[in-house]
Amino acid sequence: MTEQILTFDNVSKNFEKIRALENVNISVEHGEFLALVGPSGCGKSTILRIASGLDYPSSGTINTSTKKVGYVFQDSTLMPWRTVRKNVELLAELEKIDKESIKKKADDIIELVGLQDFADHYPIALSGGMKMRASLARSLVLEPELFLFDEPFGALDLITRGRLNVELMQLYNSKNFTSLFVTHSVEEALYLSSRVLVFSGRPGTIKGEFKVPFEYPRKADIRYTTEFAELAGEVGKVLEKYS
């Protein structure tokens, strides 16, 4: 039995009169890659906000066994007045970690996401995909044990998105963090995750759970296999029924 890094126990959330989440039960195991798919406005992001402590459940309880949580937002949320390197160093700076000790690590991580040639560029000079890579690098510096992804690639074109999915897969394989990944792309969810939870429209409730049988590390071309397509079809049906 593996240890739980994050559990949601009967969590509901209301925003004034709107019920955003209803009786959500989630348990995320150490090292797993869990994806949440659902229609827009189903409260998926709220789950991440609650998981990170940015928001609180109206009822129910949550438990996290780690404080090392990384949060990747829908947009890259880089500070435009900082170079890529300075952006990557930001969180360490906020956590008051010694600057010198972070420098080497920041460089390594910038290289890991393939931005070494852009380390001294400002975000204004980067493409959408590069900004997202910089955003990932920023979170990676603190070596989070639990990574919360809030539709991080939603604003990118499909080609860039596909490529970043593959890169994230490589990062996951090399860094071994736990992931809770929110998306409304079934394909993205299936390619990345070991388990998919399907949410209904508001109020968000879990309507289906799918194990994704493909072995890690996953190659990019598993997305073009028949098994992948069939599973995507099944997930898609549930998603469509409840959205």
Added chain:
Amino acid sequence: MLTPLIKKSLPPLLVLFFVMSIHYFITYGVLEPTRRFLLPPPHSIIYEGFFIPKHRDEILRGLFLTTRVSFIGLGIAFLIGFSTALLMSQAKWIERSLYPWAVFTQTVPILALVPIIGFWFGFDMLARIIVVVIISIFPIIINTLTGLNGASKNLHDLLTLHNSSRWIRASKLMIPYALPDMFTGLRTSAGLAIIGSIVGDFFFGRGSPGLGMLLKVYSSRLRTEELLSATFVACLLGVSVFWAFSYLGKRLVGHWSEAWKT
């Protein structure tokens, strides 16, 4: 290097040429010789204003005094305006309390206020500076406040996730984010500051004679050449200040800000 410069300066020069032509036409083609004092030709305006040492020194001294009052006033307006905006950005209730009064500084009929300021603070530098501050503070407050409040919710959340203090939030996020807007405000306010110091001068009518006072003296004596020279100098000052702040903005935030992109 020369070609883009020519390309850039040619259109305004053409406009200048066109306006000059109309000017000459009115002076020599429309006005009778006895009424030419109403609009003296450009060359005699330039000659009277800038080539007769007495007039030139008068105008240059006026320019210096006006510039000095404007800059001191603008500096104070910036300090007060920036602090006010920062204070307003810290809590909604502070913003709500101060906002109407900030608008008040802009809507107050400054012409009515200027004499009162003179009664209260005398007719010297201090009163002039106060007029400048009142007239130029609003764009600084409003633009800086817009910038301070403009950072995305996600960026704020990111700082919240890392337990950032109010000070860290202001210094690492809100203030840098506000810089481009702040420069926009300063650029607008700089022009207003010059108008403010001229208006103050014009009304106080004593103390150190800045451009405003010269304008008043020249117009009362029907010295149209010097009047237009001094007006031209005042405009030139406004343009240079606008240009200087544009340059400063581009230099300081142009490398990262979309709005000030070079």
